[in-house]
Amino acid sequence: MVLSLWRYAHLALALISSVFLVILAATGVILAVGAVNDKLPAYRIDEADTLNLAQVVPNLHKVYPEIITLSRDHRGFVSIDAIDEEGNPIKGYINPYNGEKIGEITQQSPFIQWTTALHRSLFLKETGRVIVAVVSFLLVLISISGLVLILKRQQGFKNFFAKVQKDFFSQYFHVVTGRLALIPVLIIAITGTYLFLLRMELFQGEAVVEQVSVGNSEDMEDGPSLSPADFPIFKSIPLERLESIEFPFIPDDPEEFYIVKLQDEELQINQISGQIVERTIFPSNKWQERWNMDIHTGRTNIVWAIVLGIASLNILAFIYTGFVITLKRSRTKIRNKFKPLDAETVILYGSENGSTLFFANKIQEQLLAAGEKSYLAAMNQYGTFPKANKILILTSTYGLGDAPSNAGKFLELLQSVPQDQSIAYAVLGFGSKAYPDYCAYAIEVDNALKELPWAKEYLPLHTVNDKAIDELIPWLQAFSDKSLLPLATAAAVYAEKPTKMQEWKVLEKTSISASNDTFKVILEPIKNQRYTSGDLFAIYPGNDHRERFYSIGKCGGKLQLIVKKHEQGLGSTYLHDLAVHDVIKAKAMRNAIFHFPRKAKEVALIFNGTGIAPFLGMIAENSKRTPIYCYGGFRYQNDWVNQYVRFAEEQMSKSHLVDYQFAYSRQEPGHYVMDLIAKDKLRFAKLLARGGVIMICGSLAMQRDVENLLDKICLEANNRPLSYYQKKQQLMTDCY
Known part of the structure; x- marks a missing residue:
């Protein structure tokens, strides 16, 4: 029950946010690529961040008589706005060791700007920002619920990275990559949510301004004069802390200051004495915003940007595979013709991903077609079956030997709800021999039934490895032989990817008579279709889920059926009513075991x-x-x-x-x-x-x-x- 709640919560959150998540994830991939490209070409000079301002500023003054601003961006690129010795304006990226210009300053492409706007606000301004924040928070919840589901599947943190049973590709991919991408996806979601909260000023702080008394301007002018190379404050500031420096407009003017903006504070520094005139300490939300932005965008590190891009791609893949898993679980519709109180054959299934239900439903359809009063239900729906003479149990094993989510209560119900009559039972287990607990739950169910006085073994426990149809067929044959209820043994009947319907043209059909109730139908496919004698011909006479199978004889290159007309027969009546040149939709299903x-x-x-x-x-x-x-x-x-x-x-x-x-x-x-x-x-x-x-x-x-x-x-x-x-x-x- 708890597992189901987590699963439904995981699904509901994904459904609610899926459309927006697709937009955010797709744009996230693009922006991650943009962040990588933004670092190329690499204008960051190795070990330059270890230089301090007392080293950098004098070096630049040797090359540029007049400097307006010096900046360092989030990529570590150092840029300058200055005038050289020939009076030419210089703007570009430089080598802070010698002031050499190494590249032009580039702006983000219009496409990246457009993508960024879409990613941040969906072009809906503040409303869009709120939506993005809510979706980011939902992604946090989706990640947490997904983590819980993986932990339950793998039986705790100890087995978190243990081998995952592969039921089908989408399920396997969803779980395996979910484990690997969990932390990056959580980081994306948490930082995205937090950035919105910061921008909404929900964690607003106030800057602290400290005025430093250093005397009046005359005192500064008459005091000792220091070059920038000797400023103690410049010596204490490494380049990696710098965001920008605004240089004094008029040299040697005590009223003009160096304005040094660092990551956590802003300083006004006297250009003559090198003393701090004013310090503005930024509130913590400023550096938190920058730190979260760096992590959320990967703008400071190529490797992290690639990780974020892959994680965003994974979000898109999670959405797709998640819906495939959901559709696969829900694609098999149970159509019970009889109530449990009237059923003579009861089929109970335990299925985590829908595969076992698929097989159970195939058996149910054939029993109903044979006129058997059959009832199909999940194992947790076990109850009293007063008219039952057979109970068939088909179950997979979840995690490390546990029951699937819809079978977790079965053993308890089995003990508390006895049957009033003797009932024959057969257990069919599905699992993978790649795991030590192969079909462990099916074995546990079989052992529990052996201890009940009303339960009589109909067939020995049978197991199927990795949904291998050839391992299922012996059980089907054994059941048919003993019950005289026909179950198809063609592998194609139980294929999870069904054979596509083809158009077939009626070439010949004989009639029945008072002394003969058998007729022949000869058909040929409209398009080329491979089949041979012994294969099965599946028709759908009610134009619904009900299948009818006929053994194929290939004579003269044509498909030949020999059919006995039953008065109320759905399939035989349909075939008997066909006329020459009619075209029907049906499929030839490979039945290799009878070639x-x-x-x-x-x-x-x-x-x-x-x-x-x-x-x-x-x-x-x-x-x-x-x-x-x-x-x-x-x-x-x-x-x-x-x-x-x-x-x-x-x-x-x-x-x-x-x-x-x-x-x-x-x-x-x-x-x-x-x-x-x-x-x-x-x-x-x-x-x-x-x-x-x-x-x-x-x-x-x-x-x-x-x-x-x-x-x-x-x-x-x-x-x-x-x-x-x-x-x-x-x-x-x-x-x-």
Whole structure:
């Protein structure tokens, strides 16, 4: 809860100030570059600041008979306004050792002046200055709240610079550079705020004027006369303290003084005796303003100006990556069709950056599409689920083994809110093996569930490293096999950067009849699109978030779908209502785990019903003539199935297919595809032993029955379980 408050505060402050921060940061970058350029060419003479005025002034008088002013700016450049021996006016930067002119005085470019005005007041005068000050203060609060979030993420100062888990680039960049740029950004914000307060005279002080009694002008004139080289006060003032000297207009006139302006005071010095006539001590806010200005602008140091420029760039990057993080967290919209009291499958997620929620939502959408009463919620929303028979928990681990912010109360709720019925559970953990506490919170949740009398393990704890989809797929397959609820196993379905929609033109579509409820659709992409047999074709029949997937068969270079028409089927009805020449928006999604194994010595294809779709393309494209054995199950041998028979005969004549066997469950003698497999059990045992591959496509119920039968065959003939061959990728499935 505390973490959420800090996060919302951080976000709210950023939202409020973002537009102005963009302006201030962008102009800050420009002004930082200007500050660097301002130091080039370098008219600052090395070690000149160690000279005192008693050394500098006589040196200059040797070159310039008449000097009006001598100045030193914030860059350490010394400039003079004088007249040389030939009566020529001289204005420029000089070498204080010998008075040599080394450069012309330059003014800021109009662009830098314009940028400075925009940076300071947004061209709104005092109103703009107030806005800039408020935004600067908000930046202080943003930095502090960001620091708190990093400390909570890294578990304190001890681990402040420990490795950061990379969920995605924007999150990683935001945290890592946030740590590095924190101090410069804080300094920019604090000094900017303080400069405004000083200019508003909220810390106003008064100058202290000290009159020094040194006698009247006659006494000064009659007293000992000293040259500037012998003035004690000049000897005590190093050049680095100087801002400017106004030289006496009339030499040897006791009423004309040197007016020496230093960083903290101003002195009037008698030009004859070298005595101080008047000292004005500036209030502290004067030097504080100059000091804050130097730090805020980097005008005194090139390295610091570069640091400030990088920090300003980082502010722009923080704004961008911060909004990316926010959008990523909020992009996944939970659409619950059922209430928690009615749900049979409950999915609880723990997600810090939205990635785990994305995966949970993908599973939820597919369960709803399959007709399952599914409910998705954060782990902190755990409660009583009276009709639930399964609870799926997907959670990441935050920081060093802690719960994500929306799962922090879960373990406490788990103990205080028991379920009245037995519920099967499965825990899926997301993390990174780069950290010692890999999936630590998922492990803790799994252990807590094991101790509850009502919780029964449905699937063993499964972990996914760095959001690797290939590590997620085995869990999806295991869940589908056990629950008979279809979950897609194509990596593209779970890609956080979804495949773009493409336009597809309908080339051919067959019709259904009283004796046949299956139809074929052939399409081609309007623009070039790569796909192959075994990939998935995703359609959006409701023109919304609801996806429907169909296995692709690539035949004759065209995309072919085999679809069974369901009376209330959203996807099948949409496809059935298409007409030739219609153009639809859909996408072909790569499903590499169900591509034809090109290196396999031999392949057995097992399917029922519309599961034949990808195999039609694989057989037709078997140009290498890999031995293929086809086993299929249908209800009846009708005209539709006879098309497949003719296709198989044709492919056998091309040596694309060794043989085929079809079983018909609704006509005599009432065989199933398992009967065909049992009859040829030695073929299957030898095929696997020789390194061959078995591919299964069709219903989940059929898949489960076939796998059970194959397991028995493998144990009897090869003394190995089917799982041995599964681990060697010799069993490939895509079932629904």
